Amino acid sequence: MLSYRPGETFVHRLDPRSKLLVQFGLAIAVFSRPTVPVTAAATLLTLGMLAAARLSPLAVIRAYWVVVAVLALGPVIAGVALGPPWFRFEPALRSARAVVRIVPLLFVSAAYLTTTPVRETRAAVQRLIPGKAGQLFGVGMALVIRLFPVLYQDISEVRDAIRARGGERRPFYVRARLLAVRSLERTMDRSDRLGMALRARCFAWNPTLPPLAFERRDYPVLVLGAVLTLSPLTLLL
Amino acid sequence: MSQEYESVDLVGDETVKQFTGAVLIAALTAVLAQLSIPLPGGLPPFSLQPFGMFFAGLLLGPLWGGFAWALYILVGIAGVPVFSNGNAGLGYVLVGQGTGGFLVGFFAGAVVSGAIVHRGLQPRSLASLSVPMQAAGCVAAVAVVYAIGVPWLGSVLGLPLTRAASIMAPYLPLDLVKLAVAVGIVGGGSLATR
Incomplete structure (x- = not known):
């Protein structure tokens, strides 16, 4: 099971809002353009994120092994036919392409979980x-x-x-x-x-929040998140 | 020494009541997601998570029932292992075991059943509402869950809709039993006292 691990990596020190934007942006980019180059680029990008967070991709796959195992059955289910030739490769390949898109999403999600304390996500949501x-x-x-x-x-x-x-x-x-x-x-x-x-205890609308502030290191990450989020717009061009 | 004075804007009593109800239903859903009753004959285990959706819609209405489910999903995204089998993270919400759409479907189901039963944003006492109407809300919630979950499953696994529906077919009888249990709870009057 993946959970927060204290650390001093670049990813740990990012503002949780930047990391949330990158997660959502990546999901939008990957699902809006289900092509091999986009999936490959997203996987490479998220492998870089995992490396920056000092997290092994194998550890992520181990943690999500039930999810990965069930998803891996997708192409088999898609390919099975009830008559000859009993297994059709084209639908199986289409399903495999769809399932592979999930890998970068699991990677970026794992990087977020292990580098962001729950209280920071709570503060980010509140802001x-x-x-x-x-x-x-x-x-x-x-x-x-x-x-x-x-x-x-x-x-x-x-x-x-x-x-x-x-x-x-x-x-x-x-x-x-x-x-x-x-x-x-x-x-x-x-x-x-x-x-x-x-x-x-006088539950009020105006209590004190934990401090959050964007630092200089957050700006390129924010730009990356925004670019990923808006990437489907390039389809309109 | 400088001091800062700010007037305290208290949250109203009715809002506190609905808010704490939503918080506790979200926490109850998190616990129910970890529990299942094993069934014989190789059937999938009888998961109790859908009761979180039924209770949210029936007891809290569309606004607070939806709030309860949004809280549950957000806590999971934040990294607390509240999804089934102790899973967490945005990746699980989006894809799960291909069943991520069912989490979103439960959220929508709570909103829809609450809207049907309470016919307004604010919840009314269940004692003043007819049992058939409450049962109709539960039926609609299950329909919404499948209407969202099955196409989502097809999209994640790259399967045609009919093939995705055939994967979920074994779960439908179990969900109908859950529906019957929920309607039985409603008919038994356990919720009307709340």
């Missing part, structure tokens, strides 16, 4: 989405991250309780209903308590 919506997204992300393990513990307890009462012997749809309803009850109780706690 990129204007007004009160951005405020709610920023605080909401922080709270979801905080409450995820708490709810996981709650729901594990619910599961254990169902199991202790012989729930394993009941049909799967009954177990699903029991688990969903009991989990929701616990969740909404926590929601009521969280609401009370936020109001008690």
